[in-house]
Every structure is written in C-alpha cells, then in structure tokens.
Amino acid sequence: MNSVVEQLERLEAEIASVLAGAFAAEVVAGMPDAEVMVLLEVTGRLQRRIEAVQVEATVQVRERSEGLRGERMTSAYGCDRPADLLRMVLHTDRAGAHRLVAAAGLTARVRGITDGEFLPARYDALRRALNDGVIGLAGFLAATDPLERSRKRILDEARVEADRQLAAFARGIAGGAGDGGGEDVEDAGMADAAGAAAAGHPAPAPTPDELGQFARVLAAYLDPDGAEPKDELASRGRSLRLGRERDGRVSLRGELLPEVAAQLNRLLDSLLSPRVGEVPVPDGVHFIDSQHDEAWMPVDDRTRPQKQHDAFAAILMTAARSGEMPDVGGAPPTLVVTVSASAYATGEGWAHVDGTDVLVPVRVAAQTACAGGVQRVLFDERGRIVSIGTSARIFNALQRRAILTRDGGCIIPGCTVPATWCEIHHVRDAARGGPTHTDNGVALCWHHHRTLHLSEWQIRMRHGVPEIRGPAWWDRERRWRPAGRQVLRSSPAASCG
Numbered sequence: 001m002n003s004v005v006e007q008l009e010r011l012e013a014e015i016a017s018v019l020a021g022a023f024a025a026e027v028v029a030g031m032p033d034a035e036v037m038v039l040l041e042v043t044g045r046l047q048r049r050i051e052a053v054q055v056e057a058t059v060q061v062r063e064r065s066e067g068l069r070g071e072r073m074t075s076a077y078g079c080d081r082p083a084d085l086l087r088m089v090l091h092t093d094r095a096g097a098h099r100l101v102a103a104a105g106l107t108a109r110v111r112g113i114t115d116g117e118f119l120p121a122r123y124d125a126l127r128r129a130l131n132d133g134v135i136g137l138a139g140f141l142a143a144t145d146p147l148e149r150s151r152k153r154i155l156d157e158a159r160v161e162a163d164r165q166l167a168a169f170a171r172g173i174a175g176g177a178g179d180g181g182g183e184d185v186e187d188a189g190m191a192d193a194a195g196a197a198a199a200g201h202p203a204p205a206p207t208p209d210e211l212g213q214f215a216r217v218l219a220a221y222l223d224p225d226g227a228e229p230k231d232e233l234a235s236r237g238r239s240l241r242l243g244r245e246r247d248g249r250v251s252l253r254g255e256l257l258p259e260v261a262a263q264l265n266r267l268l269d270s271l272l273s274p275r276v277g278e279v280p281v282p283d284g285v286h287f288i289d290s291q292h293d294e295a296w297m298p299v300d301d302r303t304r305p306q307k308q309h310d311a312f313a314a315i316l317m318t319a320a321r322s323g324e325m326p327d328v329g330g331a332p333p334t335l336v337v338t339v340s341a342s343a344y345a346t347g348e349g350w351a352h353v354d355g356t357d358v359l360v361p362v363r364v365a366a367q368t369a370c371a372g373g374v375q376r377v378l379f380d381e382r383g384r385i386v387s388i389g390t391s392a393r394i395f396n397a398l399q400r401r402a403i404l405t406r407d408g409g410c411i412i413p414g415c416t417v418p419a420t421w422c423e424i425h426h427v428r429d430a431a432r433g434g435p436t437h438t439d440n441g442v443a444l445c446w447h448h449h450r451t452l453h454l455s456e457w458q459i460r461m462r463h464g465v466p467e468i469r470g471p472a473w474w475d476r477e478r479r480w481r482p483a484g485r486q487v488l489r490s491s492p493a494a495s496c497g
Ligand SMILES: [Zn+2]
Pocket: 410, 411, 412, 415, 416, 417, 444, 445, 446, 447, 448, 449
C-alpha cells in the first residue's frame, strides 16, 4: 500500500465517523435550506474528486488488461473485461462501469519515445479539469461524447482546440465558451465554489447538460456534413423480432419506422374505433340494469393492449388469406396445424402449430383451421397421417363473401369489427360433421371466435339465418334472437335485394 492509498483510507474512516454521527443524530433533518444546499455542494465536490481518481485508476486497469490473456490484470482477478472488474470492485452497475472505461479511454496518455515523458491525452484540457475537481465523470463524458461521435471527421488540431474551449467553459472562464455562457445557472453561490479553481473572475460553472450543448455546437461546426441524415440512421436501426415462447406467449419486439408504425396504427384503429352508433339494439332485448337510460354499452373487459393484440391477429389472418402474399415452397403461406385424430374428434387435447414450439389447445387449432391459409394435418396414435385438411373444410371466397354480406360483421351484439376483418365460424364444428356451407357459417371477429367457448354467447342456425342467445345481463329472458347486423338493420323484403 502506498501512502496515497493510506491517506485515502484514513479520510474514508473520518468521513464514515462524521456521517455515522450525523445519521444517528438526524442532523440533516434539522438543517435549514441553506445548509442543505451547502451539504449537497460539498458532496458534489467530493464526488468529482473521487470520480477523477477512479478514472485515473481505470486507465491503468485498461492498459494492464491488453496483453496476453495470462498476463492481464483482469485475468489475475478472475474477470473478463475491465468493466467486469470495476463492477466487482466498485459495487457499481454495468452502465456505471462502462462510463468509467469510456472516460479512461479518452484520458489515457502514452509516454514519448525520446524523453519518456507523458504525451497529452486525447482530451488533455478536460482531463485536467476532471483532475482539478472542476467537472465530474458526467461533465467529462457530456463534453467529449458529441466530438467522439464525429471522431473520424474532426482533425486533431480542431479537436485540441475544442478540448481547450470546453475546458475553459467548464472552468467558467469568459471568452473560452464564446456565446455559450451559462445564464441559466440558478444558484450563483454554488457555481462560484465549483468554479473557484479557475483563474481570473469565473463565470458560473456550467452543468453537464450545458457542457454537452456547447460540445454539440462545436461538433456541428467542425463536422458540418458528417452527421448522417437522421432518417438514414433510423432506417438502419429498424427491426422486428419474435422472441422465444415463455409462459404460453411469444414476445414481439422491434423498432418501426414512422411510416410503418403509422400504417399499423391506422389498421389497428380501423379495427378498434368504437362505432357504437351503428350497433342496433334488437327489439325485445331487455337489460338487467334498466334503471339506466344511457345507450347500451357492450361489455368488453379487454384492455387496450389486448384489443390491439386481437386486431393484430385479424390483420395477419386477413393478409394470409388475401392471396397476395408470396408463395412459400410453391404454395401460399399456409400455417400447418397438426393434431391427433382422437384429440380432434373429442375437442380435448393439444395441437402443434407449425413455426412455434408451443402446443395450443385443439379448440384454438380448430379456430385457426376455420380460416383460410391454414392446413390441418390429422394423425393417429402411431403417427400415421389420417387426413390432411382440404379446402373442403375452409369456406371459399364466394361463401365467405356471401356470409359476410348476410352478417355484416361480427354477429356478437355490440361488437363493431367490420366484415372484412372477420373469420368464418363453423356453427356446427366441421370435425363433428358440420358442413362447410353458408347455412353453417357465421362471421365472428378474432376475439369472439377465440373466446366463444368461454363466453355465454350461443349461436345456432335456423333456416340459414344465424340466431344468438345472449347472457342474462344482456337478455334477461335468454331467448334465441336473430343475429347479424344486416338482419337487424333491414326489413325482410330489403334483405332479398
Ligand atoms: Zn366480435
């Protein structure tokens, strides 16, 4: 241990005892405002001093961790990289460690070949400001970051001059900062203390944000054409990722370009915008809560994100059956659903959906199989394929259009999803012999299709017209009633046209 370390150890013990006494006696709670300000100000000075020496030590960690693996300082302490060593020894987080490593890279110096003296650091003036306690780690990085972003396009002499101006600005020396002087510094008393190290009459010391602002002005002046247009940078960062399945869900993450996000928003909006005014209330429907005369509001307890998920599902289904997607292996993009024949017959058990490792309930598989763009493969217990779903079980375009025209959208009362976005539901399940015929198909939105079996809504066909029986909160009498918006909207004569 050298004497500097010993002295710092003693100082730390002294600080520890001062603070222990202060905390025990609740001293801070009793301080007047001005004293709290001075307390903060002095700890700021201490912090900057500490950060300066941490950066200086990190320079050594970096330099001594560059050689052969066996000789590196990091290896000696069981760490992979300098940042890992810092996290361990300083008890700091990843971001804090990386900030120290970044600052160390910009303050490191090499010795000259001829005289063995240290040559100036990349940002030598700012390094000295850091070592003098004028700026801390935050200020140093704020000042250097804008220039480093253009490092390849700023000449060395220009960088040295920018470094000098930034350090002068940090020290509060008028003239060094041009017209970037910090008029906004709120407390001159505090700023005086921070700038006390500067020669002459110091201006209020700038905050890291103000330093960064001045540095951006300098960088823009030194590198006027270098910065790439924002949209080019944005374009490079675009992404869309599907995560791995966890707890029955797959995460979707990414960064959309504004126009793509706008398109998605429009599509989601078109599916989610409430059009309650268009929803007719069937004659004879009574409400449990009849004391309220307000317009009937459909009960939909989905959250906004859940609704958006369901709308997204409808968008994908619509794209898949549009016939306009590129072929995969010579066929339209078909989702292959594999299910055992017995599970399919009973409706219990699990099915495998191609393209994911997740098993989905057979009921869900049946729903997806109702829609176009899905092929169902049935196999027996021994794994033999017993049937491959054919288009005979999928409503064709003509049937689809007829059903959507008849129903005018999702037939669940109060649902506003328009016809284009709907799926066709086999009222009597195809697996149980329900025909793929317009008399056995109704329009349901993705959400109501998916949750029909859980809900209290019941659907049946009567002479080719869908009927619905609602939950008691909707219809106290729980009668079968004609469903579909066209049926409700038009007179029988008009619907013949
Ligand atoms: Zn619906």
